[in-house]
Amino acid sequence: MPSIRGSSAAGLIFVISPPKICCKMFEYMEKLIAGFPQDMHQAIDRLRFIGVMPTDMQNVLITGLGGSGIGGTIAAEVLARRCSVPVCVNKDYGIPAWVNTHTLVVACSYSGNTEETLAAAHKANEAGASIAAIASGGQLLATAETEGWVSAKLPEGYPPRAAFGHGLITLLGLLQGAGLYNDWDATDLHRVADVLEQSQETIRNTARDLAEKLQNRTPVIYAATGLEGVAVRWRQQINENAKMLCWHHVLPEMNHNELVGWAGGDKRMGVLMLRSEDDHPRTALRMNLNMDLMRKQTDCVLEINAIGTSRMERLYYLVHLGDWLSYYLAVQRQVDPIEVNVITELKNELARH
Amino acid sequence: MPSIRGSSAAGLIFVISPPKICCKMFEYMEKLIAGFPQDMHQAIDRLRFIGVMPTDMQNVLITGLGGSGIGGTIAAEVLARRCSVPVCVNKDYGIPAWVNTHTLVVACSYSGNTEETLAAAHKANEAGASIAAIASGGQLLATAETEGWVSAKLPEGYPPRAAFGHGLITLLGLLQGAGLYNDWDATDLHRVADVLEQSQETIRNTARDLAEKLQNRTPVIYAATGLEGVAVRWRQQINENAKMLCWHHVLPEMNHNELVGWAGGDKRMGVLMLRSEDDHPRTALRMNLNMDLMRKQTDCVLEINAIGTSRMERLYYLVHLGDWLSYYLAVQRQVDPIEVNVITELKNELARH
Structure with a gap:
């Protein structure tokens, strides 16, 4: 690997916002x-x-x-x-x-x-x-x-x-x-937006409840293949808003590898199983069996059923729920949900080269 | 979610092979x-x-x-x-x-x-x-x-x-x-296979060394976008052979989200940064900056430079190194690297429906 002159990130750090700033940023x-x-x-x-x-x-x-x-x-x-x-x-x-x-x-x-x-x-x-x-x-x-x-x-x-x-x-x-x-x-x-607006209080309550259950856990997000984008959105929002590491995978693919890794899983993990009523019936069955197995390794396996009368409604329901979850996790951890200073600093450093 | 009758996995468990079996399976x-x-x-x-x-x-x-x-x-x-x-x-x-x-x-x-x-x-x-x-x-x-x-x-x-x-x-x-x-x-x-064969001892030594450094850590595997498949292969092999959970992501994408999550990263994680000399120069620079940042959160950030005179050689080098790493992690954890009983049991259970 050719060395890149002056590329040390000695100046790059994770900045933590003080409580006063955090409060304002929660509101924002x-x-x-x-x-x-x-x-x-x-x-x-x-x-x-x-x-x-x-x-x-x-x-x-x-x-x-x-x-x-x-x-x-x-x-x-x-x-x-x-x-x-x-x-x-x-x-x-x-x-x-x-x-x-x-x-x-x-x-x-x-x-x-x-x-x-x-x-x-x-x-x-x-x-x-x-x-x-x-x-x-x-x-x-x-x-x-x-x-x-x-x-x-x-x-x-x-x-x-x-x-x-x-x-x-x-x-x-x-x-x-x-x-x-x-x-x-x-x-x-x-209509999708209307439904989301009408159910926002319920969604917030669900998100608050999920955040409580996830306290001090590493979230592991699962969904059916066709909803991977939604799982990735959850992962990204938790990364950026709550400043937490987490990961995701999809079914059925993870049944062929990651499920074996769950033999080494433990209570530090909190599983979020995102489900939609139109998941393939075999994938739905896999999810049931998987959750039972994961419950033998951790007491935090949370099932989230998308609500909505169309796939688009369910998709947006899940996206919105994930956004609120990331917000409540930020509040729980008392971290500024707005700042992404490290990305800004990285971009500045990249711009110097 | 419609309930699926008889889908409980009460019978599905993670089976641990006894030491005698493990030894044979290491050889295999x-x-x-x-x-x-x-x-x-x-x-x-x-x-x-x-x-x-x-x-x-x-x-x-x-x-x-x-x-x-x-x-x-x-x-x-x-x-x-x-x-x-x-x-x-x-x-x-x-x-x-x-x-x-x-x-x-x-x-x-x-x-x-x-x-x-x-x-x-x-x-x-x-x-x-x-x-x-x-x-x-x-x-x-x-x-x-x-x-x-x-x-x-x-x-x-x-x-x-x-x-x-x-x-x-x-x-x-x-x-x-x-x-x-x-x-x-x-x-x-x-020729790719020849090179791999000739360098196998070196590859095994590198893998053994990586496994030692990763002891008791959750591996987090990173690579440039075009090598995501290799990162996924590492993840799968670690899941199946070493019975460990781990995750992966790619650069530059993770610079826009997961990097922020690293503010919540800690010493339980072991970073594996897979690099190839033909990674995009901006991505290579990002990797340098990212590793410096991650080193502020964990003392286990490992850089792996693919060896080979062509992209195909480097790709196969990384695949083979990952296979050996998963093997040495299995030996370290004294788990049977062959059995994937839980997948077999899951398939049997699925076949009943």
């Missing part, structure tokens, strides 16, 4: 999460894309990282059930070799300045792909304007992960506008 | 891992596919789980750098809606009886896809013969995860035979 994050259904409504009403949608697509690549990329992961899973071309995700500087003139590349970066996403969009442009950009500003929207890419502007001023109410709706709207699916319209999505 | 697993380079040579020489390769492909889906599916994950990453159509993986009963007459579906199941893979292959057949099957026997090969699918037979008698020396080569050979890439031939692959 609470307001952001509580506003999630309203953000969805606004995003549905704002759906406007500048530029012309590509035709004759053979595949789609959604490129983006972190809180801006998770929408792509979830959208790809939603579309895998209904779309006639592969919708893949990309979370890197490079792009796959198959990107060409028949590819729609959607670049998602809330700030518009994520270096990986800018690099990937640039390469996709060189490969002749049709490009669409979703951002609140930054270089990505500027380049979109210069290059004549399709683009959608998100409202400014959010921490990227908290703009998810806007981000996923905008992405789904863009993919629908590109003709990739047509079984969801604005009315359906407004 | 040691022999299997030591034979990995020879398995590769044999697989290269045996590359024979029955049936006609499809033409006019627009996309590829490799479906398979656990030790049979990891080859697909790694092959998809290898091909993403060189193949003109998307190569996707699938680890579920269902298949994506885009599978059609222009899709090559490769079904991988070492036993040939994995229920998820059989279900997926059946659905792919209904969707009109061209299907290829890789198995040592079972229903998958029988169906391939009946239906006239392309097929390749793996040698029998291995634990599925230990047949990986055969599995990945066979899969790569099949994908090359289907015209998906052409920059690797048998001579190149034999």
Whole structure:
């Protein structure tokens, strides 16, 4: 490995916000999460894309990282059930070799300045792909304007992960506008947001209860394959808001490996089994059997049943519940749910090279 | 959630093999891992596919789980750098809606009886896809013969995860035979196996050293995006051979979320940073900065530099090192590296429904 001069992170540290700051930040994050259904409504009403949608697509690549990329992961899973071309995700500087003139590349970066996403969009442009950009500003929207890419502007001023109410709706709207699916319209999505708003108190209570049960545990999040994006959202929100490490896996895949590792599992772990009534019946059976086994290793195995009359409602229910859980875990641990100083410092350090 | 009658796992338990059995099983697993380079040579020489390769492909889906599916994950990453159509993986009963007459579906199941893979292959057949099957026997090969699918037979008698020396080569050979890439031939692959064989003592020493340093820690495995499949292989082997829980993530993605969670990281974790000299330079820089940060939370941050003159050599070096690490962790913990009783019991229980 060639040494990289001056790359030591001697200056990078995990900064802990003082209690006074934490209290203010609890209020701020609470307001952001509580506003999630309203953000969805606004995003549905704002759906406007500048530029012309590509035709004759053979595949789609959604490129983006972190809180801006998770929408792509979830959208790809939603579309895998209904779309006639592969919708893949990309979370890197490079792009796959198959990107060409028949590819729609959607670049998602809330700030518009994520270096990986800018690099990937640039390469996709060189490969002749049709490009669409979703951002609140930054270089990505500027380049979109210069290059004549399709683009959608998100409202400014959010921490990227908290703009998810806007981000996923905008992405789904863009993919629908590109003709990739047509079984969801604005009315359906407004209804999803309405249901979420009406059940918010119940969701908060459930989240508070889960946080209590998870006290001093490492969360291990499981879901069926088609809901992996939701499990990843939970993982990310717990990482960023509650400053905790945790991990996830999916069924049935983990039945072929991680389940064996549970022989070494113990009470330090808290299992979160995310379930949806339309999970494959064999996967649902696996979940029952798995939870019984895990209960022999830890007394904290929590079953979370998604509530909703459609898959989209259940998906958003789980996303919102996970957001609230991460908030209550932050309150429990008395850590500032807003600050991600270490990412900012890392970016500053990277910018020096 | 509808209750599923009789699905209680009251009878399912984690069985611990007695010391005498463990000793025999250490020898058996040691022999299997030591034979990995020879398995590769044999697989290269045996590359024979029955049936006609499809033409006019627009996309590829490799479906398979656990030790049979990891080859697909790694092959998809290898091909993403060189193949003109998307190569996707699938680890579920269902298949994506885009599978059609222009899709090559490769079904991988070492036993040939994995229920998820059989279900997926059946659905792919209904969707009109061209299907290829890789198995040592079972229903998958029988169906391939009946239906006239392309097929390749793996040698029998291995634990599925230990047949990986055969599995990945066979899969790569099949994908090359289907015209998906052409920059690797048998001579190149034999050379990779030769290098692995020659450096096996060094690799074993490195693995032994890593296992010692990881004692009583939860391994956390990191790699660059394009080597995620290798990180997953490490995770699976540690799960199954050493009966330990562990997790993985990739850079740069984890810099946008999990790194923040490291504020809550501690000495119980042992970081394994898998590196390759052709990692993107920005990702390499991120790895340096990340390791410095993680060292503030735990004194066990281990850097593993892949050795090899080509990417394929480095990839196989890492796979082999991970296999040996999982073996030495099993010896350290005095657990039977062969048994996966809980998976067998789970399958028996599932078969009752």
